Amino acid sequence: MKEFEKLKREYQETPIPPELNDRVQAGIRQGKRRRGVRLLRRTAGAAAACLVMTVCVLNLSAPVAAAAADLPVLGGLFQVLTVREYDTTQDGIQYDVSAPGIAADSDLAQQVNQEIQERVDALTARAQQDWEDYKEAFFATGGTQEQWGERQMDVIVDYEIKSQTDTTLSFTVDFGEGWVSASLERYCYNLDLAEGRDITLQDVLGENWVERCNTAVQDYISHSTGEDGSTYFFPQESGGFTTVDEDTAFYLRSDGVPVLVFPEYSIAAGAAGIVEIPVEEA
Amino acid sequence: MTKKHEALLTGYFGAEQESFYRLAYSYLKNREEALDAVQTAVCRAWERQDHLREPEAVRSWFYRILINVCTDLLRQRKRVTYVPLEDLDTGGYEDPPPADESLAARVDALPMEISTVIRLRFYEELSLKEISAVTGAPLSTVKTRLYTGLKKLRVSLEGVYDT
Numbered sequence: 001m002k003e004f005e006k007l008k009r010e011y012q013e014t015p016i017p018p019e020l021n022d023r024v025q026a027g028i029r030q031g032k033r034r035r036g037v038r039l040l041r042r043t044a045g046a047a048a049a050c051l052v053m054t055v056c057v058l059n060l061s062a063p064v065a066a067a068a069a070d071l072p073v074l075g076g077l078f079q080v081l082t083v084r085e086y087d088t089t090q091d092g093i094q095y096d097v098s099a100p101g102i103a104a105d106s107d108l109a110q111q112v113n114q115e116i117q118e119r120v121d122a123l124t125a126r127a128q129q130d131w132e133d134y135k136e137a138f139f140a141t142g143g144t145q146e147q148w149g150e151r152q153m154d155v156i157v158d159y160e161i162k163s164q165t166d167t168t169l170s171f172t173v174d175f176g177e178g179w180v181s182a183s184l185e186r187y188c189y190n191l192d193l194a195e196g197r198d199i200t201l202q203d204v205l206g207e208n209w210v211e212r213c214n215t216a217v218q219d220y221i222s223h224s225t226g227e228d229g230s231t232y233f234f235p236q237e238s239g240g241f242t243t244v245d246e247d248t249a250f251y252l253r254s255d256g257v258p259v260l261v262f263p264e265y266s267i268a269a270g271a272a273g274i275v276e277i278p279v280e281e282a
Numbered sequence: 283m284t285k286k287h288e289a290l291l292t293g294y295f296g297a298e299q300e301s302f303y304r305l306a307y308s309y310l311k312n313r314e315e316a317l318d319a320v321q322t323a324v325c326r327a328w329e330r331q332d333h334l335r336e337p338e339a340v341r342s343w344f345y346r347i348l349i350n351v352c353t354d355l356l357r358q359r360k361r362v363t364y365v366p367l368e369d370l371d372t373g374g375y376e377d378p379p380p381a382d383e384s385l386a387a388r389v390d391a392l393p394m395e396i397s398t399v400i401r402l403r404f405y406e407e408l409s410l411k412e413i414s415a416v417t418g419a420p421l422s423t424v425k426t427r428l429y430t431g432l433k434k435l436r437v438s439l440e441g442v443y444d445t
Contacts, residue, residue, distance in 0.1 A: 004404055007385045011405045014304045017313055020320065024299045027321040028292070031328025141357045144395075149418050151350070 026271060033273050034178065079103045080161055080171065093131055093153045095124075100159040100173065108196045112189055116173060119187065120157055123175045127155045130177065154178040162251040162259075167194035170252035172261070186274050188249040188261055201250060204258045205279065213244040213260060216279040217267075232272035241267040253278065287331040294340055295324055301406065302348055308401055309352040311390075319355055323348040342415035345402070349416065353394060388435055396431040399424055 085098040099120050102109040131153050138148060156176035163170045169191045176184040190199040201209045221241065225231040234240035241262075249261040262268070262275040295302075299320065306316040306323075327334075327347050334343050389397055398417060402408040410428070414421045 003385050007389070008404060010386060011304060011308060014307050016300050016303055017317060020299055020303050020317065021296075023317050023321040024295050024302075024324050027324025028295065028328055030321070030325040034325065034329045035331075138354075138357060143353075143357060146418060147350075147353065147395075 030271065080164075080169065089152070091128075091131075092135075092151065093127060093155055095155045097155065097157040098159065099157050100161075100171065102169070102191075102193075104193055106193050106196055108191055108193060108198075112191065116187075119173070119175060123157065123177065124155060127153060127177050156184075163254040163256070168192050168199060168252075170199070172251050184264060184274060186249070186261055186263070188251045190250070190252055199252070200246070201244070201248070201258060204252065204256075210244055213248070213279050217241055217244070217260065217277050220277045232268040234267060234269070257281075287334055287337065290337055290340060291328060291331060294344070298341075302344075305345070305401065305406060306348060306352055308390075308405065309349070310355060315355055319348065319351045323351045326351070339415065342408070342412045345406075345408075345416045346418070349398060356394075385435065392431055392434060395419075396427045396434070399427045400431045400435075403428060 079102070080100050081103055082098050082100060087096050089095070097120065099116055101113045101116065134153075135148075138151075154176070156174065156178070158176075159171055159173045161169070161171045169189070171189055173187045173189070174184055175187070191197075192199050201213065205212050218241075221231065221233045224233065236242060244260065249263075250258045251261065253259055257278050257280055259276050259278045262277070264270055264272075264274055266275075268275050302320045302323070303316055306319040307313070310316045310319060323344070327344050330347075334340060389400055392400065395417070399413055402413045402416060403410070408416065410421060410424050414424045417424065419427070
């Protein structure tokens with residue numbers, strides 16, 4: 001008994017690092033973000049389910065279709081629909097997939113649909129491979145079925161329509177994989193379906209678009225730097241932000257303002273997640 | 283519904299974080315990894331708070347997440363060798379105890395399932411019922427593991443079966 005008391009005393013005396021509370025708070029912030037994605041996905045899923053129902057009705061009934069054409073939401077050149085949706089668990093992987101598709105008589109729309117479908121397939125294949133590898137390593141190093149227990153991987157695909165007019169459409173699609181670590185990729189689509197082409201930052205911001213974007217990003221970074229100089233953003237000399245270019249992702253907010261989207265770890269620490277920076281009127 | 287556990291978790295994490303670190307450290311024996319484990323477990327718990335059905339069971343629910351994170355990290359290091367329960371040499375009186383090792387080192391040398399029970403029972407003073415909830419093993423298995431572990435450690439204790 002004495003030995004155990006000594007053992008317990010030693011255990012209680014484990015020195016506690018001063019940054020423990022910061023790390024706990026960082027865990028909470030991280031959890032909030034990831035939870036946000038889940039909840040958003042659920043809400044979008046419910047809304048999308050309604051849309052799918054509506055489309056079935058439209059196909060079935062000519063009078064209903066005629067009536068719906070007067071509705072602004074379903075008017076215009078196109079509709080965005082959830083083409084693939086499933087919320088299911090299979091072999092320990094939970095799929096929460098709601099992938100969008102554009103219903104429009106347009107080559108551009110078909111091209112975008114195909115690209116999204118390929119990305120969903122690629123993500124699913126990669127997730128299954130990662131999961132198999134992890135499982136194999138787990139049991140190879142002596143894990144038991146009981147310990148494996150409730151382990152689960154999440155595969156998340158979700159989309160959000162950012163803005164739309166009669167002829168243009170801006171939306172984002174999130175692809176996420178979560179298990180030991182989590183990663184989230186966001187793809188942006190800005191389409192002009194009347195002209196059948198992508199909308200560029202230059203279309204929205206004019207000739208000096210690079211300069212305007214860079215100023216917005218630099219302002220954003222300096223505003224997010226604390227008084228003690230602490231910031232999530234990497235310094236320019238060690239992989240931080242330098243300039244935007246044709247490949248910089250963005251979407252159009254409903255007020256028409258373009259919002260730049262930087263992937264996780266691209267210009268800031270992973271704790272900052274995906275960074276979104278609006279380019280407002282100067 | 284979505285926010286129902288946020289206050290509970292914030293309070294619990296704030297009050298008990300030192301216990302989380304001590305437990306993680308007892309598995310990982312490494313300051314940075316133990317901090318990583320606590321952060322990851324907190325993140326995961328927050329994200330999956332809807333799975334917490336009974337608020338009064340928050341400790342066993344969270345410890346389960348934390349211990350899973352720790353054992354995953356240990357597996358990634360591949361320093362852990364698993365010994366199936368039936369292969370365990372529970373020892374006889376004729377075997378000399380490993381005199382050169384401290385009790386703490388002998389606890390660490392135990393198979394993971396067994397050291398987990400010992401840690402939770404004696405370090406964190408969980409009841410056997412709670413340990414059963416944390417590990418997902420039936421109460422009878424937890425008792426067997428505790429008994430095996432103590433035999434292995436050559437330590438006898440009174441009151442270990444108090445639940």
